[in-house]
Amino acid sequence: MDFPQEKEVEKKRNVQDTLSKNLQENTTFLQSIYNNCPDVIFRTFLIGNSLRAVLIYIEGLSNVEEIDKNVLSLLINLEVGMVLDFSTLGEKLPVSKVKQVVKIQEVIEQISVGNPVVLIDQQSHGLSMGLAKFEKRSIEEPSAESVVRGPRDGFTETLSVNTAMLRRKLKSPNLKMNTMSIGRYSQTQVAVMYIDGLVDQTLLEEVNNRLSRIDVDGVLESGYIEGFIEDYPYSPFPQMLNTERPDVAAAHLLEGRFVILVDGTPFVIIAPITFYSFYQAAEDYYQRFLMGTLIRWLRYLFLLIALLLPSTYVAILTFHQEMVPTILLLSVAKSREEIPFPALVEALIMEITFEALREAGLRLPKQVGSAVSIVGALVIGQAAVSAGLVSAPMVMVVAITGIASFSIPRYNAAIAIRMLRFPIMFMAGTLGLLGIMLSLITIIIHLSTIRSFGVPYLSPMAPMKGKEMKDVLMRAPWWSLKTRPRLTGNQNTYRQANGQNPSPTRETKQEMNKT
Structure with a gap:
């Protein structure tokens, strides 16, 4: 039109x-x-x-x-x-x-x-x-995704450089690419990369159809594309993953997914994706599996803390004081005896203030942003306690919640948790723990209905795929991750040969026993 x-x-x-x-x-x-x-x-x-x-x-x-x-x-x-x-x-x-x-x-x-x-x-x-030449940013470590162990190169704003970086990771000629121009005025070059033989052809046709239907003035960032092709735009949960790291994109390509690269931005889009993909970091697979499993469990714990801790505090203080040990209850009551607001209003004041400080720290220059967010939180928190507006336990609860939300590897997934925290607090302030349970049931039902390009959002837990759970609740050793995810990599199921368990052979054991 x-x-x-x-x-x-x-x-x-x-x-x-x-x-x-x-x-x-x-x-x-x-x-x-x-x-x-x-x-x-x-x-x-x-x-x-x-x-x-x-x-x-x-x-x-x-x-x-x-x-x-x-x-x-x-x-x-x-x-x-x-x-x-x-x-x-x-x-x-x-x-x-x-x-x-x-x-x-x-x-x-x-x-x-x-x-x-x-x-x-x-x-x-x-x-x-082909004599194009223009100023472009050199390859640097991605600023939005810190690297503990792994490659330190990140995508740039130049499409040809980004595709070359993926070619460098995956040298097989089966790595294919479809390009198109989107935007009436911007005429932005968009590339869809995939591995032929791993990706589902029906999935590939679907993404190409969705991209071809986009008719807009201009595309200035990959977020434009994401907004046009996602399945559930009104859901707070993202259905596509974005990354600046070529190794992350290459790892998802090897699992049968596709990657969308947009000229002019270092962020690429990966789909289809599941809920658990947002809580997995690339470093999980670069370290020993025991360490990766422990860190993954901590992330899931911090996810629950970031989502439910303020609501649980409000519900217990408002409706379920009998659940708190007497000594702790007396200590909290003493700190709240001069507070003029109920626990719900107190939590809302602190949460909104903390979110404002976090947003201000992001928008300010890097040299002063971190200082403003940290010093501002300390000063405002101490001043609010001294003025009798909030209690010291509430400051601790909000601080722990903020730290827990920072442990989520993906920024867009953390935003979803931050958004849901407020309606759950309202439910906790009106119905107590019953309100929290109703909120959790609603969220789980919603997650069960979401699909990312046809892939159930909660897979492999719902529907249950036992063999794939080894890379969800834990990070199994590499030699046991023999198969690709069934719903994305069903074209070529096995990604490694059998019998690669690094246990010593019988002859080696006999020699070790002799020595």
Whole structure:
């Protein structure tokens, strides 16, 4: 469906669909499109002092040195007779990537990505050369995902660099890529990467169909794509995983998933995904499995603390004081005897203040952001206790809850927990522990109905897949992770050979016993 305000623009675009043999007509039409664009250069020249041609490129996006050396100088000195066979002209240019363009839209697309285009008189084709060159950020350690052990390279804002980094991780020719342009004005390059033979073809067709239906002004970040193709947009839980780390993307590709890369952002999208994927870190698989299992259990514990601790505190103080030991209850009651607010209001004040401090710390410059969040929390917490607005136990509860939420590896998953914390507190303040149980039942029912590109969100626990549980509640040793997840990697089930248990052989045991 076309936007009403763009009807006139669309009419102008369709005036001339393909290139004409008249060079002046092509040049005039393109100049009208790039009106008031002084950075778009139209360089007219003569081939062999007789045949007119024009070179079109955008200043700052193309390699001017290479254009002068390998394009202009060669064509100006080229004999006219050699141009008559236009199909072989590209072979004479010392440029690694040369492409013929026939339509005006193709010329615009090539110019927009930095590839200069040469149009020649009496020819209905143009030549696009892969001489794009622009300023780009170097490969650095990802700032949003700290690395304890593992590769320290992260994706950048350049699509070609990101795809090359994945190619470096997975050198198999089965790593395939589909590219498309999305956005009427931005014309953002989007790539879908997958491993042929591992990904489900129905899944691949579905993601391509969803991407092809996107019709929007521009795509400036991968979050735009995520918002258009997710299954349940009104759910607080994310249904796609985003990462800056190539090793994380490569690991998910090996499990039969696909990766969406968007030009202009270092964050790539991974799908289909499950609930437990957001609580697994890459370091779990780089350390010994006992350590990885222990840390994973701690994350699940911190998840419950981040979600339920303030609500449980409010429910117990409001309705279930008999559950608290007498000495502890007297201590809490003493600290609350001068507090003018009920426990629910007290918890809301502290939680909102803590969220405000956390958001302020993120938006401020890095040099002062952490200092403001930490010092602000200490000062405001101490001042609130001294002023009698909140009790000291409530400050401790909110602080422990905040620390627990920081242990969640994925930022978007942590946001979902932070959002749900507030309605659960309201339920706890009105119905007590019954309200908390009703909230948990509602959340579990909601999670059971969500699917990410057809994959149940709670799999492999619901539906139960016993063999796959070894990588959910625990991190089994690598030699026991023989199969891929069934719902994503069912095209090629086994990912390693049998019998790789590192136990010593019988001969080795006998030699060890002799010594």
